[in-house]
Structures are given as C-alpha cells and as structure tokens.
Amino acid sequence: MDLIIRHARLRGREGTWDFGITGDRITVVAEQLTDEAITEVDAAGNLVMPTYVNGHIHLDKCFLQEKMRPNKDYTFGECLELTWEHKAGRAIEEGILNGTTVFRAFADVDSIGQLRGLEGLLALREHWHNVVHIEVVAFPQEGIIRDPGTAELMEEAMRLGADIAGGLPWFEMLDEDARAHIDFCFDLAKRYDKDIHMLVDDTDNPLSRSLEYLAVKTMREGYQGRVSASHCGALAAYNEVHAHKVMDLLKQANVSISSNPHISLVVQGRYDQEPIRRGITRVKQLWQHGVNVFSSQDDVADPFYPFGRNDQQEVVAYICHTAHMAAPSEIEAAFDFVTYNAARALRLTGYGLEPGCKADLNVLTAPTTREVLRLQQPPRWVIGKGKVLAQNQLQREFMGR
Numbered sequence: 001m002d003l004i005i006r007h008a009r010l011r012g013r014e015g016t017w018d019f020g021i022t023g024d025r026i027t028v029v030a031e032q033l034t035d036e037a038i039t040e041v042d043a044a045g046n047l048v049m050p051t052y053v054n055g056h057i058h059l060d061k062c063f064l065q066e067k068m069r070p071n072k073d074y075t076f077g078e079c080l081e082l083t084w085e086h087k088a089g090r091a092i093e094e095g096i097l098n099g100t101t102v103f104r105a106f107a108d109v110d111s112i113g114q115l116r117g118l119e120g121l122l123a124l125r126e127h128w129h130n131v132v133h134i135e136v137v138a139f140p141q142e143g144i145i146r147d148p149g150t151a152e153l154m155e156e157a158m159r160l161g162a163d164i165a166g167g168l169p170w171f172e173m174l175d176e177d178a179r180a181h182i183d184f185c186f187d188l189a190k191r192y193d194k195d196i197h198m199l200v201d202d203t204d205n206p207l208s209r210s211l212e213y214l215a216v217k218t219m220r221e222g223y224q225g226r227v228s229a230s231h232c233g234a235l236a237a238y239n240e241v242h243a244h245k246v247m248d249l250l251k252q253a254n255v256s257i258s259s260n261p262h263i264s265l266v267v268q269g270r271y272d273q274e275p276i277r278r279g280i281t282r283v284k285q286l287w288q289h290g291v292n293v294f295s296s297q298d299d300v301a302d303p304f305y306p307f308g309r310n311d312q313q314e315v316v317a318y319i320c321h322t323a324h325m326a327a328p329s330e331i332e333a334a335f336d337f338v339t340y341n342a343a344r345a346l347r348l349t350g351y352g353l354e355p356g357c358k359a360d361l362n363v364l365t366a367p368t369t370r371e372v373l374r375l376q377q378p379p380r381w382v383i384g385k386g387k388v389l390a391q392n393q394l395q396r397e398f399m400g401r
C-alpha cells in the first residue's frame with residue numbers, strides 16, 4: 001500500500017474509517033487497517049471527501065485584475081472589453097491548494113483573440129495531465145452569429161482537440177440567432193462526438209429564453225446527460241408557470257445546471273434599485289425538482305469578478321447564502337454541487353470514496369460540512385492520483401487576556 005488515511009469521518013456514516021491507497025486507486029476502506037504504508041495521513045476524526053470538481057472556470061482570464069484598468073460600471077460590455085491574455089498556471093495551483101483536482105476550463109474563441117487562448121489551455125492541459133484533470137471548452141465569448149469568423153474558429157478548435165463544445169446563445173442579438181447558435185453547437189458537438197456546455201440566459205431579463213430551446217434541442221438530438229448550462233439567471237425572472245415548464249424540460253432532457261452565485265451577485269441586478277436581486281437561477285427549486293445542479297468558481301480576479309481564490313468551499317458558502325440552503329440536508333446538497341453533481345455533469349468515471357475509485361481525496365479540517373463552511377479553512381491534505389498534492393497548515397495564536 002502506498003498511502004493510508006486513518007481516522008476519516010465520512011458523510012452519512014457512523015464511526016471513523018481508514019482508506020488504503022495503491023497507485024492512483026482506493027483499494028480498501030475499513031474501520032481499522034492493520035497494514036502500514038509508505039505515507040500515512042491522520043485525518044483525526046475529520047471529514048474525508050472526494051476532491052472538488054470545478055466545472056466552469058475561465059483559466060485564460062484569471063488574475064487579469066492585476067494587469068488591467070479597473071472596471072468603471074461592471075456592465076457585461078465593459079467586462080468583455082477588458083478580457084484577453086492568460087495567467088492560468090497560478091490559478092490551477094491555487095485551486096489544488098483549495099482541494100480541486102478537476103477543472104473544466106473555458107477558452108475564448110473569437111475574432112479578437114482567435115485561437116490563442118485555446119492553444120494556451122490545450123498546452124496547459126498537457127502540462128498538468130499527470131497531476132490534475134483539465135478539460136478545455138471552446139467558448140465563443142463574442143457570440144457566433146454576431147462575430148463573423150467564429151464559426152470557422154470553433155470548428156478549428158474542435159479539430160485541435162477541444163474537449164467540449166461551448167456556447168453563449170443568449171448573447172446573440174435576436175432570439176432566432178440564439179437558436180441558430182444552439183443549432184450550430186449541437187451540429188459541431190455531434191460531428192466530433194463531444195459534450196456541450198453553454199452559458200445560458202446570463203441575465204435577469206425575463207425575455208431571454210434560450211434555456212427551453214436548449215432543453216428541447218437536447219432531447220431532439222438524443223443528447224440527454226451530455227449538456228450543461230451555466231448561470232440561467234433569466235429562469236429566476238420568469239413567472240412561476242413558465243419557470244415550472246422550463247424546469248420540467250430540463251429534468252426530462254437531463255441538462256445539468258451550474259450556478260456560480262458569487263459572480264451573479266456582482267454582475268446581475270445592475271438595473272435594480274432596491275430591493276436588488278441576487279441574480280442567481282432557481283437553485284433550490286431546480287435541486288428540489290430533481291435537476292442535476294452543480295456550482296463552479298467561474299472567475300478569479302478577472303474583469304467579471306474582482307475576487308475569488310479558486311476555492312470550491314467558498315463557492316458552497318455562497319450557494320448556502322444566496323439560495324437559502326442552510327438547513328442540514330441543504331448544506332449536504334450544496335457540497336454535492338461541487339463534488340458528486342459536478343462529477344455527474346462532467347461524466348467523470350471512478351469518482352467517489354468506494355474501493356476502486358480514483359484516489360482523489362480531500363482531508364478536511366472539521367468533522368461536519370457545516371463546520372467546514374463555518375471555518376472556511378482549506379483541506380489539511382489534498383490527495384490526487386494517490387499522491388499528496390498539497391498540505392495546508394493553519395497557525396493562529398490568541399495573544400490576549
């Protein structure tokens with residue numbers, strides 16, 4: 001055995017457990033392992049969970065805040081203007097320190113930067129492939145119909161090896177263009193046999209209605225379970241009758257929804273006076289409806305969001321606050337948004353805590369999820385592919401009295 005984690009507490013299970021790891025796999029989970037291993041880690045009765053999955057991050061934009069002029073009004077247009085260049089490696093390191101070993105990275109593909117972002121992220125995927133799982137989304141940040149030349153660039157992006165066909169249908173100028181945009185993405189994804197992940201209705205405008213078309217298209221193309229949509233803020237602005245129709249369609253089509261609440265808090269509701277909306281989609285209703293909801297970091301110190309530590313625990317905390325998910329079962333569900341649900345959206349195999357699963361594990365610093373959120377401390381140890389990738393030590397000393 002290469003690695004043993006001792007005295008781990010598991011969600012929904014009594015007692016403490018030991019994990020035996022050989023190579024990059026969990027080989028045994030038992031109440032007390034008598035074996036010894038080259039490396040041993042004492043979880044000391046704290047939680048062990050699979051590592052976090054970040055299903056939506058703009059690695060080509062991370063830390064642009066440090067280089068760019070400051071935002072003046074945070075409109076979507078201004079955010080776009082400020083966006084180019086790369087600073088991704090540092091963001092991955094920070095993500096690993098905070099317990100994430102899976103990143104779905106969006107690369108801008110447009111007439112401005114062309115394929116530079118994508119080529120950068122493909123190289124990054126290669127550079128990190130022994131350590132973490134990175135998949136690259138070809139993402140038409142300027143639209144497809146409204147940005148001539150992008151359709152050809154998207155095709156080239158898939159040919160170069162992009163893992164996912166991205167989309168931004170709501171950003172097109174007309175509803176019919178948004179539908180043509182979605183049609184284009186399906187055609188592209190099907191020809192390369194790739195999954196789809198779009199940013200959909202990222203607005204609080206109730207007239208933005210790409211999501212229902214995406215759900216219906218998913219069913220008509222037989223793509224159930226292979227499509228994700230991020231943001232979907234407009235769904236929260238629809239009346240209840242229409243919102244329920246759309247949520248039913250999403251469930252039928254098995255479309256996964258990523259809500260990235262910290263971004264929505266900053267970017268949405270900009271035309272509201274008081275009360276100002278939170279800008280998130282119907283997170284709690286979707287979850288209760290049986291739709292696969294997940295949550296992602298999205299932006300780190302870039303024109304869309306000035307903060308962010310590439311920290312999925314922080315994202316869970318935002319979900320709990322913005323979506324009113326603070327009861328015990330809701331906190332557990334919110335943790336699923338960055339673990340099991342995200343893994344399902346990305347169709348990861350071997351994800352979990354059972355023998356045979358990949359040894360990608362976080363040893364946390366508290367025995368319960370609520371306490372993990374209250375403390376907001378990074379994992380004590382982060383294990384990826386059976387190796388210790390990071391350790392965090394918190395040193396605090398009270399000097400008063």
Ligand SMILES: [Zn+2]
Nearest residue numbers: 056058199298
């Ligand atoms: Zn995004």
